Amino acid sequence: MLTFATPLWLAGLALLPAIRWLHRGGPHRREVPVSRLALWRDAEASRPAAGERRPPDPAWRRRALLAAMLLIALSGPQLPDPRVRVTLWVDDSLSMLMREARTTRLAEGLAQARSLLVALPAADVEVRTLADPWRAVGALDDATIATVLAGAGRHEPAAPPGALLRRDSQQWLLTDGADATLFSWPGARRPDRVVQVAGVTRNVGLRRLSARRRGDDPATFDLLLEVTNGGSVDEDRAVVFTTGAVEVARVDVVGLGPGASQRVEVSIPASAQVRAALQPADALADDDQIVLDLAPLRRRRVAVDASCPKALVAAVGAHPALAFAGAAGAEAEATLDCGASGAPATLPTIRVLADRAASRPRGSLRWSSAVPPSRRTELDSDRLQVVARLPVRTVDAVLLAIGDEPVVVRRAGETPRLETSFDFAAMAVGRGPELPLLVNWLFETLLDRSLLDEIAVVDRGPRSVLVAPLPIVAAPAVAAAAVPRSPSDEARLVLAIALLVLLWEAAALVRQGLRLRAPAAARTA
Amino acid sequence: MASTTLTRAALPSEPELQSFARAAAQLLIDRQSRAPGARTIARRPGVGIQHLDHRDYAPGDEVRHIDWRQTARLRRPIVRRFESESVSDWILIVDASSSMAVHDAAKARAAARMAAALAYALLHLGHRVEVLAFGSRVLARCPRGRGQHHYAEIARLLAALEPARTGERSDLGVCARHVHGAASAFVVGDFLADDEMCRDLGALRQRCTALHAMQVSDGAETALREAGEFDLVDVETGSRMHAVAGEGANASASRKRAAMTSRLQSFCARSGVAFSDWDLNRPWQATLVAHLVRARLRC
Numbered sequence: 001m002l003t004f005a006t007p008l009w010l011a012g013l014a015l016l017p018a019i020r021w022l023h024r025g026g027p028h029r030r031e032v033p034v035s036r037l038a039l040w041r042d043a044e045a046s047r048p049a050a051g052e053r054r055p056p057d058p059a060w061r062r063r064a065l066l067a068a069m070l071l072i073a074l075s076g077p078q079l080p081d082p083r084v085r086v087t088l089w090v091d092d093s094l095s096m097l098m099r100e101a102r103t104t105r106l107a108e109g110l111a112q113a114r115s116l117l118v119a120l121p122a123a124d125v126e127v128r129t130l131a132d133p134w135r136a137v138g139a140l141d142d143a144t145i146a147t148v149l150a151g152a153g154r155h156e157p158a159a160p161p162g163a164l165l166r167r168d169s170q171q172w173l174l175t176d177g178a179d180a181t182l183f184s185w186p187g188a189r190r191p192d193r194v195v196q197v198a199g200v201t202r203n204v205g206l207r208r209l210s211a212r213r214r215g216d217d218p219a220t221f222d223l224l225l226e227v228t229n230g231g232s233v234d235e236d237r238a239v240v241f242t243t244g245a246v247e248v249a250r251v252d253v254v255g256l257g258p259g260a261s262q263r264v265e266v267s268i269p270a271s272a273q274v275r276a277a278l279q280p281a282d283a284l285a286d287d288d289q290i291v292l293d294l295a296p297l298r299r300r301r302v303a304v305d306a307s308c309p310k311a312l313v314a315a316v317g318a319h320p321a322l323a324f325a326g327a328a329g330a331e332a333e334a335t336l337d338c339g340a341s342g343a344p345a346t347l348p349t350i351r352v353l354a355d356r357a358a359s360r361p362r363g364s365l366r367w368s369s370a371v372p373p374s375r376r377t378e379l380d381s382d383r384l385q386v387v388a389r390l391p392v393r394t395v396d397a398v399l400l401a402i403g404d405e406p407v408v409v410r411r412a413g414e415t416p417r418l419e420t421s422f423d424f425a426a427m428a429v430g431r432g433p434e435l436p437l438l439v440n441w442l443f444e445t446l447l448d449r450s451l452l453d454e455i456a457v458v459d460r461g462p463r464s465v466l467v468a469p470l471p472i473v474a475a476p477a478v479a480a481a482a483v484p485r486s487p488s489d490e491a492r493l494v495l496a497i498a499l500l501v502l503l504w505e506a507a508a509l510v511r512q513g514l515r516l517r518a519p520a521a522a523r524t525a
Numbered sequence: 526m527a528s529t530t531l532t533r534a535a536l537p538s539e540p541e542l543q544s545f546a547r548a549a550a551q552l553l554i555d556r557q558s559r560a561p562g563a564r565t566i567a568r569r570p571g572v573g574i575q576h577l578d579h580r581d582y583a584p585g586d587e588v589r590h591i592d593w594r595q596t597a598r599l600r601r602p603i604v605r606r607f608e609s610e611s612v613s614d615w616i617l618i619v620d621a622s623s624s625m626a627v628h629d630a631a632k633a634r635a636a637a638r639m640a641a642a643l644a645y646a647l648l649h650l651g652h653r654v655e656v657l658a659f660g661s662r663v664l665a666r667c668p669r670g671r672g673q674h675h676y677a678e679i680a681r682l683l684a685a686l687e688p689a690r691t692g693e694r695s696d697l698g699v700c701a702r703h704v705h706g707a708a709s710a711f712v713v714g715d716f717l718a719d720d721e722m723c724r725d726l727g728a729l730r731q732r733c734t735a736l737h738a739m740q741v742s743d744g745a746e747t748a749l750r751e752a753g754e755f756d757l758v759d760v761e762t763g764s765r766m767h768a769v770a771g772e773g774a775n776a777s778a779s780r781k782r783a784a785m786t787s788r789l790q791s792f793c794a795r796s797g798v799a800f801s802d803w804d805l806n807r808p809w810q811a812t813l814v815a816h817l818v819r820a821r822l823r824c
Binding site (some may be wrong): 031033034035036037038040041042043 | 623624625627632690691715717746747749751753754755756757758759760761762764765766767768769770771773774777778781782
């Protein structure tokens with residue numbers, strides 16, 4: 001049945017009689033005044049009854065047809081389309097990798113969807129994943145299935161965006177039903193069909209693992225692990241922590257109820273990587289282990305110039321995130337240069353200048369706007385002295401000044417380089433907190449990262465380990481043939497007809513013009 | 526569209542007027558004794574130029590009016606009597622309806638020209654002349670008067686006569702109340718009306734001693750120069766008609782016009798109205814002289 005996208009335009013058809021009314025006078029014939037009309041009675045073309053109008057100009061039909069065609073085109077006619085468009089939304093969350101009787105939930109669900117689509121041979125299927133909804137993976141073929149299986153479990157899925165829920169296509173959802181948020185579709189829409197695959201309901205998973213350096217012992221990392229029971233029965237597990245091939249800790253988790261979580265805290269020696277694994281493993285092996293890269297927590301090695309003030313060197317050595325590089329400085333990630341450093345210029349460098357007697361600049365501390373307030377340090381300007389004057393070029397940035405005296409300058413260049421004129425030896429004499437605070441701020445600014453409380457974390461999300469299916473409500477069954485087609489095709493057809501009528505009208509006008517021109521030429525002659 | 530305003534230049538020139546006056550003088554000296562048929566015309570003796578009869582001399586009569594020939598024959602003084610000059614009043618009635626304005630008002634100009642010439646000739650002979658222009662009402666009037674100075678007023682009226690292009694109907698009957706006394710009336714117009722103005726002519730005939738009808742005919746009014754479909758508009762009534770113009774239509778219109786002329790002519794013959802049909806292609810002088818000759822012969 002023909003439908004219209006914007007049927008309000010059809011109301012304009014009621015104005016078609018107005019077109020006939022506008023043509024009621026017929027063509028504009030010439031008026032010839034005569035002295036006595038009775039002399040011309042025999043030449044009368046027609047004898048309309050008294051009060052009866054002459055028939056309207058026949059052109060009104062053509063013009064009314066043109067207007068009608070345009071109105072119909074504007075109303076967006078839609079013919080039922082024998083083709084069926086199906087968008088298959090695939091829940092590619094981690095739980096879909098749960099191994100069922102034969103294969104994973106995801107592979108089994110894709111197979112079920114494929115078998116269901118066999119009943120719709122003319123269906124135009126488009127597969128999209130809920131983790132990456134804006135990318136159409138393709139039709140439901142082997143390549144698409146392989147792509148979906150390869151990318152599953154990497155990102156947290158969400159409900160499909162409303163812009164992609166086209167009304168002219170059926171929306172199918174393939175899921176295990178474990179995540180309720182995937183059914184909160186925008187506009188209160190519901191999937192037209194749900195392919196649910198969920199058999200196994202037992203699962204314990206590692207949801208989150210984080211690590212931080214212990215403050216009082218830089219050689220030790222504290223780990224925090226969250227174990228969640230995503231199944232439907234109580235579970236007992238053991239968590240084993242390993243660094244490399246060495247087991248460094250083992251913790252038993254006993255009596256973990258459905259939906260409950262338990263945090264496990266352990267301390268391990270500093271290492272580059274730690275792996276936590278549940279024993280015994282279950283059907284969803286992907287959430288039974290978690291690997292955390294601890295490289296961000298390592299101590300940065302600094303090549304320190306021997307001519308630097310001892311207090312400054314001691315402050316670097318006492319920093320929990322910094323360590324002295326070897327004598328050759330080959331492993332150094334930064335350089336502290338006090339005038340006699342032999343480190344390569346390619347490393348981030350802090351230069352401490354001292355070329356004059358110590359003096360106390362007048363004024364208060366002035367931080368550059370380039371330094372975020374969270375990184376600024378509480379310093380007492382009365383206890384700070386400078387032993388050099390820092391030249392500042394226009395391309396350089398003054399990060400800190402006391403009054404009008406720049407005391408920390410970032411030099412322009414590819415390699416980060418800071419120069420300071422602080423008298424660090426005098427700071428040590430004052431025994432204030434300025435020295436360690438300044439050292440920390442200088443190296444954080446140089447390396448552009450927080451050094452004192454870095455955390456390494458892997459978080460799979462709160463819903464990643466849920467596998468127990470929830471009740472799902474799908475939309476009422478939609479008749480495949482009832483899906484309307486886009487109105488553009490029909491509108492183009494109507495517009496083409498309107499164009500033909502327009503050409504017809506133009507030809508009629510030209511013919512009329514030629515007809516009128518002949519008598520005019522005769523009169524002129 | 527050309528203006529229908531008539532100008533003095535449209536009227537005959539002074540030499541033309543004088544020439545015509547001389548030619549028509551004998552024809553315009555009124556000797557009307559009686560109207561055709563049984564109806565007698567009251568002829569009153571009085572001051573005038575037209576000889577009426579004789580009578581015996583009475584004290585107080587002007588000596589210059591003594592007819593010496595009759596006196597010698599009858600052996601007693603006999604004086605001539607003259608017709609009262611009221612019988613020499615002329616009323617020129619000019620059609621100024623919208624039908625006279627078609628085709629650049631050629632008929633209106635011609636009618637004005639003929640009326641001016643006739644007025645000049647009549648005034649030249651000492652007659653009193655009154656001019657009426659009519660449409661659906663009396664549009665303009667120049668009261669009776671005599672003398673050359675009166676011609677100036679008549680000429681001014683005729684020159685200023687401007688028939689309305691549309692909407693002015695022809696109603697000759699409106700002039701009837703202005704026709705009284707022993708006056709002769711001369712109507713010049715196209716007589717395009719339902720009954721060719723026969724009824725109004727009859728009414729006028731009852732109120733005047735002599736009635737002349739000069740029908741102005743223009744061949745252009747029955748010949749549309751273009752073929753095709755037109756909306757014909759009656760300039761007087763405004764009624765419209767969708768017509769297909771062509772040779773056939775022109776021929777039909779000419780036949781109808783001829784039939785109208787024939788009916789009018791018959792009526793005039795029966796009613797004692799001197800009638801002439803003036804085709805504008807003919808010169809007005811010849812037409813008017815011929816008309817006056819026919820009228821005198823009829824009398």
